[in-house]
Amino acid sequence: MIDFDYLATLDFSVPWKYRWQLLSGLWVSFCLMLVSSAAGLAIGIVFAMVSRTRHAVIRWMIAGYVEFFRNTPLLVQLIWLHFVLPLLTGINTTPLVSGTLALTLNVTAYFSEIARAGINSVGRGQWEGAQALGLQAFPTWVRVILPQALRVMVPPLAGMVINIFKATAILSILAIDDLMRVATRISNSAFKPVEMITAAAVLYLILGSLLALGADRVERKYGPRRQSA
Amino acid sequence: MTQPKIKFDRVTKRYGPLTVLNQICLDIDPGELVTIIGPSGSGKTTVLRVLMTLESIDDGVIYIDGEPFNKMRAGGALAPASNAHIRRLRARIGMVFQNFNLFPHMSALDNCIEAPIHSLGLARGEAVNRADELLDMVGLAGLRSRYPSQLSGGQQQRVAIARALAMQPEILLFDEPTSALDPEMVGEVLQVIRDLASAHSYTMLLVTHQMGFAREVSDRVCFFDAGQFVEQGPPQELLGSPKNERARQFLSKVLEAR
Numbered sequence: 390m391i392d393f394d395y396l397a398t399l400d401f402s403v404p405w406k407y408r409w410q411l412l413s414g415l416w417v418s419f420c421l422m423l424v425s426s427a428a429g430l431a432i433g434i435v436f437a438m439v440s441r442t443r444h445a446v447i448r449w450m451i452a453g454y455v456e457f458f459r460n461t462p463l464l465v466q467l468i469w470l471h472f473v474l475p476l477l478t479g480i481n482t483t484p485l486v487s488g489t490l491a492l493t494l495n496v497t498a499y500f501s502e503i504a505r506a507g508i509n510s511v512g513r514g515q516w517e518g519a520q521a522l523g524l525q526a527f528p529t530w531v532r533v534i535l536p537q538a539l540r541v542m543v544p545p546l547a548g549m550v551i552n553i554f555k556a557t558a559i560l561s562i563l564a565i566d567d568l569m570r571v572a573t574r575i576s577n578s579a580f581k582p583v584e585m586i587t588a589a590a591v592l593y594l595i596l597g598s599l600l601a602l603g604a605d606r607v608e609r610k611y612g613p614r615r616q617s618a
Numbered sequence: 619m620t621q622p623k624i625k626f627d628r629v630t631k632r633y634g635p636l637t638v639l640n641q642i643c644l645d646i647d648p649g650e651l652v653t654i655i656g657p658s659g660s661g662k663t664t665v666l667r668v669l670m671t672l673e674s675i676d677d678g679v680i681y682i683d684g685e686p687f688n689k690m691r692a693g694g695a696l697a698p699a700s701n702a703h704i705r706r707l708r709a710r711i712g713m714v715f716q717n718f719n720l721f722p723h724m725s726a727l728d729n730c731i732e733a734p735i736h737s738l739g740l741a742r743g744e745a746v747n748r749a750d751e752l753l754d755m756v757g758l759a760g761l762r763s764r765y766p767s768q769l770s771g772g773q774q775q776r777v778a779i780a781r782a783l784a785m786q787p788e789i790l791l792f793d794e795p796t797s798a799l800d801p802e803m804v805g806e807v808l809q810v811i812r813d814l815a816s817a818h819s820y821t822m823l824l825v826t827h828q829m830g831f832a833r834e835v836s837d838r839v840c841f842f843d844a845g846q847f848v849e850q851g852p853p854q855e856l857l858g859s860p861k862n863e864r865a866r867q868f869l870s871k872v873l874e875a876r
Binding site: 514515517518519520521522523524525528532533536537540 | 670671672705708709711712713715717719720721722723732733736737738781782785
């Protein structure tokens, strides 16, 4: 049952009026995703590489980090970092810094697991082949192991990036002017919550779909090759 | 008496309670081609793997050109070898694996220039020239830009041989180089090894189940069983009339199966 009388009262001229603010919010969301994905991927790969060390203490530290950030809600991490950490350390951070940091720390845990699986998928023979050729650790990683691991990592990475984009909406609680925050702020002042949230949803959908499309292309081009010949 | 190129001096390797190499001793002369035969799981591949430093050893000393390899001389005694020491001597050894272990994301040519550039520090042009010569030598001149997945097993193994040779080793280890190949491709790989043996001065250590080939190319055949070299001698002698009972049983089984 749809209440058509109510539907008729909706006024989408309001979100249209604020379209530039909404778009700038979308841009902030996109940048948050971009920064935390790039940083998280880089650190995650390093964590996955380092956790192959013989030193058990380092392995346990990384495992502890990953478990902590994967098994607690992002919302809790966010609030903790922004409100509790300054009380403990006296270091105050702006909402944008706290938000970006929390999101990055969170996604690093996931990326490092993806990277670990990718690295593990490279067979022992590749390491031995490199060693028999006298390749040292750095060229072995950069030239032999990581290029093969990255191929395997592409599908889960692509899915992860879209998840991060959606997760940026949580950062709105810290008053970062991302799309979600802009939409709620305007809806409060203009008293048009349904129209504003609907508009935000449509914008998330459009950019999210574009990301999925892009991810699909990347996967086709760089993903694991289907067995040929 | 010449100095042995490779010398195993009471080398022992254990995996937990299992002793894979039990105080093995073996001297290999420069330019000699020694074949190791023996039952599956007897540890003959481990002999090559410890020499390539893919496995550590628990006891004993391996010498390359008279220099301790897994140890180094410090004063009068032997100390654990440094990484630099191991790297320096390891550069004299090249290895060809049963499963090729080619880098699948690199073309045949790139496989052959990767280590010369990043490990020997060769200029790219020089590495390419040398790799082309070697690919030509193993009969793959036209296939340099193919990826491993676009090559047959025999071709892949020949690329792997060229790749090992590109590092200019003095010692070549072949770990069952034809075991993963379809029967019709065994011949082309054996031919390459045969050419290497006759036209070059490499010291070669070969683990194989190809008894006919072992008889034809080897200077010496060693029968390995239960962690030790049980019997060794010229190929005609060892493969024709082994003195050891276990060697006799093994050979009669292998020859029967053919």
